[in-house]
Amino acid sequence: MATLTRRDGSPLAPVGGRTTRAATGRRWAGSAARHAILLACSAVFVLPFVWMVVTSLKSNQQVLVYPPEWIPSPVRWRNYLDAFEAAPLLRYAWNTTVICVTSVVGVVISSTVVAYGFSRLEWRGRDALFVVVLASLMLPFQVTLIPLFIIFSRLDWTNTYLPLTVPAFFGNAFYIFLLRQFFLRIPRDYSDAARVEGANELQILWQIIVPLARPAMITVALFQFLFAWNDFLGPLIYISEESRFTLALGLATMRSNLGLSEFGQIMAAATMIVAPVLLIFAVAQRYFIEGIAASGVKG
Numbered sequence: 001m002a003t004l005t006r007r008d009g010s011p012l013a014p015v016g017g018r019t020t021r022a023a024t025g026r027r028w029a030g031s032a033a034r035h036a037i038l039l040a041c042s043a044v045f046v047l048p049f050v051w052m053v054v055t056s057l058k059s060n061q062q063v064l065v066y067p068p069e070w071i072p073s074p075v076r077w078r079n080y081l082d083a084f085e086a087a088p089l090l091r092y093a094w095n096t097t098v099i100c101v102t103s104v105v106g107v108v109i110s111s112t113v114v115a116y117g118f119s120r121l122e123w124r125g126r127d128a129l130f131v132v133v134l135a136s137l138m139l140p141f142q143v144t145l146i147p148l149f150i151i152f153s154r155l156d157w158t159n160t161y162l163p164l165t166v167p168a169f170f171g172n173a174f175y176i177f178l179l180r181q182f183f184l185r186i187p188r189d190y191s192d193a194a195r196v197e198g199a200n201e202l203q204i205l206w207q208i209i210v211p212l213a214r215p216a217m218i219t220v221a222l223f224q225f226l227f228a229w230n231d232f233l234g235p236l237i238y239i240s241e242e243s244r245f246t247l248a249l250g251l252a253t254m255r256s257n258l259g260l261s262e263f264g265q266i267m268a269a270a271t272m273i274v275a276p277v278l279l280i281f282a283v284a285q286r287y288f289i290e291g292i293a294a295s296g297v298k299g
Contacts, residue, residue: 049274056080056267063263079264080272086258086265089272091243092250099164099246100228106168107175107224108217114171115179116205120191130180136173141233149237163238164231168224175220182216183209222284229277247273 055063056079058072083089117123118130152163186209194204210217232248239245245253251273255266 052267052274053271056264056271058264060261060263076264079268082262083254083265083269083272086262087250087254087269088243089247089250089269092245092247095161095244096229096246096248099161099231100225102161102165103168103228104221104224106165107172108221110169110171111175111179111220112210112213112217113205115176115183116201116209118176119180119183120188120204120209121201133173133176137177145237152238158238159240159244160238161244164228164234172224175223178220179213179216182213186212218284222281225280226277 054070054072057075057077058069058079059076062069062072062076118126118133148163149158152158155162157163157166190208190212191204194208199207230248231246232252235246235249236252239249242253251266251269254269258266
């Protein structure tokens with residue numbers, strides 16, 4: 001059966017546009033189905049957070065009501081003030097911020113330098129050593145936990161923030177891999193042109209590669225910040241003095257002290273701990289998505 005075409009060779013739509021309308025309807029139906037699935041999956045992750053915020057505004061009697069009430073009545077803002085009275089949250093927040101900022105700076109600088117060496121420099125044994133670095137990802141933290149604790153205790157670093165910050169200045173295998181993948185996408189013509197002008201490798205790294213790799217570096221910083229902010233096991237092992245507790249460890253101590261008597265205060269403290277993470281992610285979301293997408297394209 002012959003098909004009518006336009007002068008440019010594209011086919012003409014059938015009379016009445018029935019096929020076109022049917023195809024459009026199928027696209028709309030498929031798009032609606034995909035969005036419905038995405039909304040359902042999002043609800044699975046959002047509902048616990050919404051329940052946490054709602055519970056932080058309830059009295060203890062409202063929390064125990066069955067069936068549960070989603071709208072607190074009356075709203076109890078006092079829970080947030082009581083949370084500060086039940087635990088020194090500002091002190092815990094400062095301790096956590098010190099650890100987060102120090103570890104983020106350390107891991108970004110060290111991982112960037114190492115990733116540059118694995119991606120832009122040619123030297124004997126480079127690929128073999130990179131495989132060893134990747135192999136270290138297969139070692140769970142529990143395997144190295146006891147040897148690390150023995151080393152840090154002999155260095156007299158226990159009950160300090162050094163075990164939680166100093167290792168960040170020696171790179172991280174996952175971040176090195178992520179940055180290396182991004183660096184491989186940067187054309188080598190930029191580096192060659194800089195060498196012709198007399199630039200050394202450090203100048204090429206900090207003046208050319210780093211500005212171009214900003215999305216990937218922001219992604220690394222965000223990953224490390226989330227890990228350090230939510231880390232519970234590390235501070236639990238190395239920190240014993242309560243004045244040095246982080247937010248995660250302080251929240252666990254607060255829950256242990258209050259027991260099951262003050263759900264509202266515990267949820268209020270948890271809401272305040274989660275809020276900075278959500279704010280930072282919302283601000284850096286564009287760079288985060290761009291860095292992940294670009295780093296995973298080329299192997």
